[in-house]
Amino acid sequence: FQYNMASSSTTKVSMKLLIDTKNEKVLFAEASKPAIDFLFNLLCLPIGTVVKLLGTKGMVGSLGNLYQSVENLNENYMQPFQTKDVLLNPKAQSSSTEISGFLTQNDVNEDDDEETKLYMCPNKCKFEVTNDNTTRCNGHVRHCPFGQPSYSSCSNTMSSEVYYIRNKEVAKKRTFIPNGFVKDVMTFMVMDDLVIQPMSTISSITLLNKFNIKEIGALQEKNVEMGMDEGIKLLKASLQSKMVLTSVFLEKKIDLQGIV
Secondary structure (H helix, E strand, O other): OOOOOOOOOOOOEEEEEEEEOOOOEEEEEEEOHHHHHHHHHHHHOOHHHHHHHHOHHHOOOOHHHHHHHHHHOOHHHOOOOOOOHHHHOOOEOOOOHHHHOOOOHHHEOOOOOOOOOEEEOOOOOOOOOEOOOOOEOOOEEEEOOOOOOEEEEOOOEOOEEEOOOOOHHHHHHOOOOOOOOOOOOOOEEEEOOOOEEEOOHHHHHHHHHHOOOOOHHHEEEEEEEEOHHHHHHHHHHHOOOOOHHHHHHOOOOEEOOEEO
């Protein structure tokens, strides 16, 4: 399984953690647009890709078993014109470079702007279309030699091209703007459980009171970087814990109840 590392291997995004050294946990992180776009892009990953990235053994619950079942299923049980690859390697729309490191080249659907060629039976005996001009028509041809209609199987190659006229408004809505998700005008606060909100001095003070921080000297700032490896760890931790930043960046073993 090869990753498209063109962007994320050389470019990482950073954010600043505020750590409670006494309790060994991340209180929150201060992050700008690149880091927030990075985190939001994790939501763009198809669930099949998430399972593939984490590995079936790294999954909590039964989702990994579902993925493994598709892998083990014989192709003969699949519907015609369907393959297991649709489920095992789902396509994703990539709106920015942050997500591309997690996907193979085949995982990213980049052919939205390409016109799809469609074909139908030249006899027009059945109004069905296909994108494969070698497909055989399964319709029936009507014959009326002596006034009494009779039918025979067509089996012609569906080679007559059908012209598809795209709705411009639909095409416009499907166009992705390569500027990420949030505006580059302010700083955001990322909580340990990945709750994200605009940052302000008041909210920071309120949080310190909420966490009952009495000793300011026990607080420590730490700059961290996020790339593909950290993204995979964040994905895994977010499925297993409410203390995601603590788990990933302080390397603490966390379960659903807290630090183990």
